[in-house]
Amino acid sequence: MSRKEIPDSAIETVARHINTRSNKNYGINPIGQADNIETPQIFEIVPFDQIDNTNNRFYSIDGSYNSEQFYNGLAVAMYSAGYICYHNGKQIRLNTLDDPVILGQAYYPENIIVTNRDHLFAIYDEVLTLKPVERLLKFWGTKTENVLAYDRNAICDNLSKLLSFCQEILEIALILEVAELSDTKAGDFILRDGTLRPLQVKQPYLVQLGKYLHDKSINLIAITKQSPIKMELSYTFKQIDVYLQDQLKHEYPFTQTDPNRKKLCCWFEVPVSVLNASYGEMFVKKDIHGGRGFGLFFAARLDYVEKLQNYDWVIVDLNIFDAIPGIESGKSDRDKTTLANIFGELTRLTQEHYILGYPYPLAEVHNFVSLKKNFKEEIVNRLKYSLYKDQRMDHIDIENLFLDTHDRF
Numbered sequence: 001m002s003r004k005e006i007p008d009s010a011i012e013t014v015a016r017h018i019n020t021r022s023n024k025n026y027g028i029n030p031i032g033q034a035d036n037i038e039t040p041q042i043f044e045i046v047p048f049d050q051i052d053n054t055n056n057r058f059y060s061i062d063g064s065y066n067s068e069q070f071y072n073g074l075a076v077a078m079y080s081a082g083y084i085c086y087h088n089g090k091q092i093r094l095n096t097l098d099d100p101v102i103l104g105q106a107y108y109p110e111n112i113i114v115t116n117r118d119h120l121f122a123i124y125d126e127v128l129t130l131k132p133v134e135r136l137l138k139f140w141g142t143k144t145e146n147v148l149a150y151d152r153n154a155i156c157d158n159l160s161k162l163l164s165f166c167q168e169i170l171e172i173a174l175i176l177e178v179a180e181l182s183d184t185k186a187g188d189f190i191l192r193d194g195t196l197r198p199l200q201v202k203q204p205y206l207v208q209l210g211k212y213l214h215d216k217s218i219n220l221i222a223i224t225k226q227s228p229i230k231m232e233l234s235y236t237f238k239q240i241d242v243y244l245q246d247q248l249k250h251e252y253p254f255t256q257t258d259p260n261r262k263k264l265c266c267w268f269e270v271p272v273s274v275l276n277a278s279y280g281e282m283f284v285k286k287d288i289h290g291g292r293g294f295g296l297f298f299a300a301r302l303d304y305v306e307k308l309q310n311y312d313w314v315i316v317d318l319n320i321f322d323a324i325p326g327i328e329s330g331k332s333d334r335d336k337t338t339l340a341n342i343f344g345e346l347t348r349l350t351q352e353h354y355i356l357g358y359p360y361p362l363a364e365v366h367n368f369v370s371l372k373k374n375f376k377e378e379i380v381n382r383l384k385y386s387l388y389k390d391q392r393m394d395h396i397d398i399e400n401l402f403l404d405t406h407d408r409f
Contacts, residue, residue, distance in 0.1 A: 052089030082106030197293030210294030214321035
């Protein structure tokens, strides 16, 4: 057996695991019940010709990190995070740049070189001094070590862990920055890729941020297409899709007359049994104490892609204060009116042809801040140019610095 071959038994184990999880029946009634939001709450999509008829602003936040290590012990590492905004269907400028294309606001570090652990500490220290992060720490009003889940030494244990921390803490800080922009108002949306359960900050401080946004009536929503919940609910999604498309679609009192525009959307709160199978108890506790972050998980289908049932669905982590306004006083009643409004508004963002079912501002902000594509090539070319132009290094010496021995031997 060659080194590249994977044993058949290992492949069979993975296939068996996928098949088992994809066919679990959690007993969720696809027809749905109005008084039980753990069953589908079905509604008609916002008409396509009306998707921009709202005064709400839709912000989206994302981050990225990447690094490249060279044979001589030099590593170049970078993280970034930023946000963009759409209003009345058009992206608006959030920066002071004189650039017709770059309209969003992004933050990048100055410290990007790593040759020893002191450089890791320098990267860590710098992120805490970035303007949005400084404001966030001031908002929490306590020592940094009280807020963070891990200490400086643990975070700087390796480069990947450090960059992940920097990206995440900066993204959290941008939530507050967006909420405090002069143009941000009640009813606006802030979208984030992922969940509202970051691991780097202790729960009480995240809860404080969630409550602040709720009190300002700003909708904070995390959305992802990649979640173990989707595999757990794969069978359920199929049952719901079959019901919506094969039966209810022919009976529903649509306001639309064009058959191609008759689309049914739905959402439901993810039951505890599904959450435990997906994540485990602590991460998914439906409370503001003893768990992670300040979210409440929902599954939603915000558009329809023919014969790609699982693709349509997204997992939505809503601010738990919006979903359960009385949670601080121990009340568990869900605000169904608010939830229905949020999911209805989200369909304004999910009808773009290139990414049906997923909010396009999140796709756009990912492209805006991503460091994944051509990172090495850009870094190396810019460093070579600077070493030659600014440092007057010899051309051969420069080339030897970035020699990739794996390509030669």
